[in-house]
Amino acid sequence: MAELTHWPEDEGNESFTIQTSDPLGILTSTRTVVELGEDVWINTDQIEKLSKRWLQADTQGQKLDIPLWDERYHFSDGTARTVNWLLLLDALNFCFWAEKGQARWSIDYQGQTLNGYWAEAAALKRAVEEGLPLWDAEYLRTIPEETIAHIFRGSGTIPLFEQRVHNAREVGQVLLDRYAGQFTNAIEEADRNAIKLVLLLERDFPSFRDITSYRGQQVRFLKRAQITVADISGSFHGQDWGKFADQDQLTIFADYKLPQVLREYNVLEYELHLAQKVDNKELIQAGSEEEVEIRACTIWACELLRQSLQRQGHAMTAAEIDMRLWLLGQRSEEMHPYHRTRTIYY
Secondary structure, eight states: OOOOEOOTTTOOOGSSSOSOOOOTTTHHHHHHHHOOOOSEEEEEHHHHHHHHHHHHHHHHHHHOOOOOOTTTTSSSOOOHHHHHHHHHHHHSSSOOOOTTSSSOOOOETTTEEEEHHHHHHHHHHHHTTTTTTTTOOHHHTTTHHHHHHTTOOOSOOOOOOOHHHHHHHHHHHHHHHHHHTHHHHHHHHHHTTTTHHHHHHHHOOGGGEEEEEEETTEEOOOOHHHEEEEHHHHTTSSGGGGGGTTGGGGGOOOOSSHHHHHHHHHHHEOOHHHHHHHHTBBOOOTHHHHHHHHHHHHHHHHHHHHHHHTTTOOOHHHHHHHHHHHHHTTTTSSSSSOOOOOOOOO
């Protein structure tokens, strides 16, 4: 049988140690979940197989084409306006799935029908093209529901609409209260350091505070705070406002798609009752043990994958691994479904 691990007996195994500093407390707190969890397992044999498969593909010139930044659907003018727009983008970057049997929310943009994250990004870019100043904190602070509805007009209604209205207004209010309306001031306050900026988002923007509890212990994920830093870096190609120190200390961004892909590769394995729930597209409550275990094991499976690649001389950051898995998840028609959880955090 393949090795399945919560690694409670594996403390002496270097593969299961935190090899880098953990300034966000994500690896430490999620490791506790992996140790105690009962519904999700990490198959370490499959991690080794996947890392070797990636290594072989990369050395044979078959590396997955990962764009540095897709400007078709993202607003960018190279100024502080772009930074504020990206903050709004990731404040609203969550929960795009439809109820069982219903069509997903989608939009038409430049002759294409888009859904999910790409639809959100394109809708916000379309709004700027139509003259809406989505970089203006004062405008966002009191943005009407009707305007948000117009921005996200398409086929159906974007899920968790009211929460998106709240988050958009929160962005404007916090920017005005603490940063003179400009998120670039937050970047400066964080000393252009990725970790400090994530912690700043956690501290000042309640909707970015992606922290839960598991059997009485705090568990930290900070998915959208981390991806905001990665997106600013991507948009500015690692220069100017996108040049951050310590970006390699971010973890992967635990969402729906990554566990779906990892399960397809048999890296994650679910207890039968959980597998049936996921496959039947039944709701899994946010903050439940099942949901927290899926996310925690996703983070640690990717950390073990990063370590395996590193041992083979093929260094990848967690963000690069995240993007590779996420892009593989865009080709997911033949995969098991992803888990359904209604949440503002991913």
